[in-house]
Amino acid sequence: MKIPFNDLRAQYRMIKPEVDAAIAEVIESCAFIGGPHLARFEKNFAEFCGTGEAVGVASGTAALQLAFAALDIGPGDEVITSPYTFIATTEAISQSGATIRFVDCREEDGCLDPEQLEAAITPRTRAIVPVHLYGQPVDMAPILEIAQRHDVLVIEDSAQAVAAEYRGRRAGSLARIACFSFYPGKNLGAYGDGGAITTDDEELAARVRLLRDHGRTTKYEHQVEGFNARLDALQAAILDVKLRHLEDWTEARRRFAARYDELLLESDVRPLSPRNDDVRHVYHLYVVRVADRANLLPLLAERGVGVGVHYPIALHLQPAYARLGLAAGAFPAAETLAREVISLPIYAEMDEKAPEYIASVLKELTGARA
Ligand SMILES: *Cc1c(COP(=O)(O)O)cnc(C)c1O
Numbered sequence: 001m002k003i004p005f006n007d008l009r010a011q012y013r014m015i016k017p018e019v020d021a022a023i024a025e026v027i028e029s030c031a032f033i034g035g036p037h038l039a040r041f042e043k044n045f046a047e048f049c050g051t052g053e054a055v056g057v058a059s060g061t062a063a064l065q066l067a068f069a070a071l072d073i074g075p076g077d078e079v080i081t082s083p084y085t086f087i088a089t090t091e092a093i094s095q096s097g098a099t100i101r102f103v104d105c106r107e108e109d110g111c112l113d114p115e116q117l118e119a120a121i122t123p124r125t126r127a128i129v130p131v132h133l134y135g136q137p138v139d140m141a142p143i144l145e146i147a148q149r150h151d152v153l154v155i156e157d158s159a160q161a162v163a164a165e166y167r168g169r170r171a172g173s174l175a176r177i178a179c180f181s182f183y184p185g186k187n188l189g190a191y192g193d194g195g196a197i198t199t200d201d202e203e204l205a206a207r208v209r210l211l212r213d214h215g216r217t218t219k220y221e222h223q224v225e226g227f228n229a230r231l232d233a234l235q236a237a238i239l240d241v242k243l244r245h246l247e248d249w250t251e252a253r254r255r256f257a258a259r260y261d262e263l264l265l266e267s268d269v270r271p272l273s274p275r276n277d278d279v280r281h282v283y284h285l286y287v288v289r290v291a292d293r294a295n296l297l298p299l300l301a302e303r304g305v306g307v308g309v310h311y312p313i314a315l316h317l318q319p320a321y322a323r324l325g326l327a328a329g330a331f332p333a334a335e336t337l338a339r340e341v342i343s344l345p346i347y348a349e350m351d352e353k354a355p356e357y358i359a360s361v362l363k364e365l366t367g368a369r370a
Helices: 008-029 036-049 060-070 088-095 140-150 202-212 233-243 246-263 293-302 319-324 332-340 354-369
Strands: 053-057 078-081 099-102 125-129 153-157 177-181 195-199 216-218 286-289 341-344
Touching (some): 008 036, 036 233, 060 088, 060 153, 088 099, 125 140, 140 153, 195 202, 246 354, 293 341, 293 354, 332 341
Parallel strands (some): 078 099, 078 125
Antiparallel strands (some): 177 195, 286 341
């Protein structure tokens, strides 16, 4: 059997008539920037997330950059996040002029550890950025409580967690503002780059709208300097089509995850995300921990199993952050996960028999070593 890590072409085949019609409609209208397709998607996406506002932007990275800019976070401020995330989270912090403060993740789910959070707060802390890693919402209640007590902002990095829920509320509606990515491989993927912010704060949404489009109030009038960070109409139209399928796709991911959980129960391969009644995990990635990953990866490739590693290097140990002077051992949970994790294939269009095949391959390969 051959199971690719992802299969965007299979998904396109399922929805081709709808997507092709949406694309043709935008091209026919020639309203490529702004316009009705963007407005419609923003309305539907806000409704989907359970927020008052959604603002389409150029990417998940742009969403983070715009959120920091709209909240006036910058030089002199400290922003707390986990060292176990994609670099976009911390790029946006640094590029705003603020300083990154890492708090380790929890080994059991890879998300920011609320128990270590308060010790990292200083008089300069302006914001905390919890990352809903792999599609699993961070334990938000203690984070929001600490943030409120210290008068600190909370910005959700929801790039991996569209449709996820925490205590019955959708990711994107859990804090002051949230940032989504529509990178093609994300659970709701554009056919290029895209992103959004969601919020209940109308003024804040208006500020992001201003900043994404050169600080423009009218065609020729610029209230402030902004960015060129808009979501284009083609992407918005495609995303609007895909949004209608997202619940079904999410349920399919969850069914595959449950199947993996069951099949791997009696093996040396440990799924990272234990089931938790508080959350609806949307399995952007299905991540397991293994011993001896370096030997396992080429053997999985030989058996036709496409896998990923998210992430092999914790951010504080990346060359890009050598300037922070953080040595190995600084964040032990992030470092342990970086050594042990493998992401298995998971997507709605995956072969129904894939979990059985992949679990049997994993059991054989890890069992042989024991
Ligand atoms: C994908 C991702 C981003 C960045 O999104 P882009 O659309 O690729 O710019 C930010 N944070 C996390 C956690 C991500 O996974």
